[in-house]
Amino acid sequence: MEKVLVKILDQHRKEKGGLIALLQRIQDTFGHIAEEHVTWFSRQLDIPESRFFGVITFYPKFRMRPVGKNTLTVCCGAACHIKGADKLLDAAREALGLSGDEDTTRDLAFTLEKATCIGACNIAPVVILNKQVHSSMDPVKVTKLIKGYEREEFLGYL
């Protein structure tokens, strides 16, 4: 692990990027930013941990919990909202078996997240599975999308 961190640090020093770019690189590498990463970089760069946590908790895109292999994003902007984004969220939570404030399945297969507005209002409501945007969704389609994807993934393993 130390080796990976050193590599990230070297790159960061070379590019002279800001804290956000560094955090992005950590998250791209590990899927999330763990507390021990912050401690390590804080010592190396002599920047207080509080500055790291300040930035991490400010931006919704940074996460401190492990992320699933696939990400399903439900757009919750205004246009999607009035066309039933809440129901899509409920359907997705049910299909993924998420309870309470969980956003990731226990097997780390899926993470469910909300987006404020992704600017695809004219084809609302939308969900994004990994990079693919799916338009004019309804709860049944969301369930099918998740179940179908799980099945495909499963077949892929065979």
Added chain:
Amino acid sequence: MNDHAIEIKVCLGTSGSAAGGEEVLRMFTHHISEKNIEATIGRRCATKKVGCRGFCSKDVLVDVIRDGSKTTYQSVTPIMVERIVQDHLVGGDPIAEWTVREEYASFHEKQYKIVLGPCGEIDPESIDDYIAMQGYLAAKKAMTRMTPDDVIDEVVRSGLRGRGGSGFLTGEKWKVCRRQDAHPKYIICNVGEVNRSLAEGNPQAIIEGMLIGAYAVCAAKGYLYIRERYHRSVERLRTAIEQAREKGFLGPNIFGIGFDFDIEFSFGTEAFICGEETALMESIEGRRAMPRVRPPFPAVAGLWGRPTVINNAETFSNIPIIIGKGGEWYSSIGTAESKGTKIFTLSGKVRNNGLVEIPMGMPFRDIVYGIGGGIEGDKELKAIQVGGPSGGIIPTSMLDLGLDYENLAKVGSIVGSGGMVVFDEDDCIVAVTRFYLELLQRESCGKCTPCRIGTKRMLELLTKITDGKGEEEDLRTLERLAGVMASTSLCGLGRSAPNPFITSFNHFRDEYLTHIRDRKCPAGVCTALITFSVNEERCKACGICKRVCPVKAIAGEPKKVHVIDAERCIKCGACFRACKFKAIKKA
């Protein structure tokens, strides 16, 4: 052979590819090459991916241009492709039943597409396509035949105002930055939600606009601030930048005049506050995106403390047009104080959802009923929300109002980045307002007290009302909060956050009062205020409601009127939607 080539244009914007555009395009190339169509008919068949042309509800849209006449097919799926190739490409007979209807024409008729025009015509991944439609001629003209001051004068003459937030005159902003002596200067392009179609459909125009802007203010470096989540926009812009570098439109010594300029990405975050220009700069500098106190304004001391021009992608896309055709021509479009056109994403309960570009000053009626084709399912229009979450809610009584900066400001709204959501009779204005406040509260950066605490308190009070616990005193508190926030918040987010409440309370006071006095939600949205019951005369005892009820709150047996147990009912509305005889009452 080339003169008689057949062109096939497949829409591959976000919507087009969500509808399966990639596969449609692949099927075209597959069928054309497999059956050797080109040799059979002795013509070249050129397939091309194009950006969004706006009419997204009928994607995938495909244009076939044969012998100079264009046929547009709607809702094309991969299995339809073979017949189009056989009948139309080979046989020359368009398939009438698959082509677009009158609504496609009426959708486009009232629009004035100067910025969006090339989207849907050119291949966004080919700089040659852009150059072929006179791309970079404006930049060349500006940089070889005009001084920076001439360029700024031309932009001032055009009357172009920022297409993002407050609508400040673009030329004036540039002029201030131009006068600064500190170097290097920066130019930032914010690619927001509504702009992504421009980035996907015609990315070179944004780059050309930035280049002209950089020349005018003498900036050495440009930043494209965009969310990584907009994968396609990022890819297209990245390709566009690379191609522009290859052609020498970016890099050292552009047009041989000794001017250097280059653009790099700064990956934005999911934060709504980053639409505020100083917050955006904080974010580029790697800190929490919290707005700065102004003055100094960014044009004087912006990014890294240097003079900075920041505009959004739509503003920059207008620049090559203004330089190319002249500021005077541009200022002939629009109204006295608002020039040019504006792009909106028309969404919500209108029949034709889509991306539209209208001349400033067009009445709402023409937008909703002309371009939008009226309300879905022949329902009643209730209100229009313009300008994103912090815009105002406009009632039907103002349908004939012309849409421009002044009129919107008068009715308590903003042009904003160009969101337009249409509500019908089934939407509850109080619930909608609560939704916007919830979003704004979540996105408030927390730096200044009026916004941080104000949005929280407003949300609590609005939730109290939609939960059926509201009191009339709450409305007065809301009004007071709104007033304080609007006048004392640090940035535009806090100042405009009360807009949805102020405007909706002005125009839909009765609806608020019904929620409070009668504990009723007229639109039947606020779950705490509605009850479901069975209309005994209509109930045919079919049992479908009993089957769909997730909490087993419905009792009944064959040939007996069913009954809903109000105690158990969670008001999910499943029975209401399932009943074929409209026997479930919502009150």
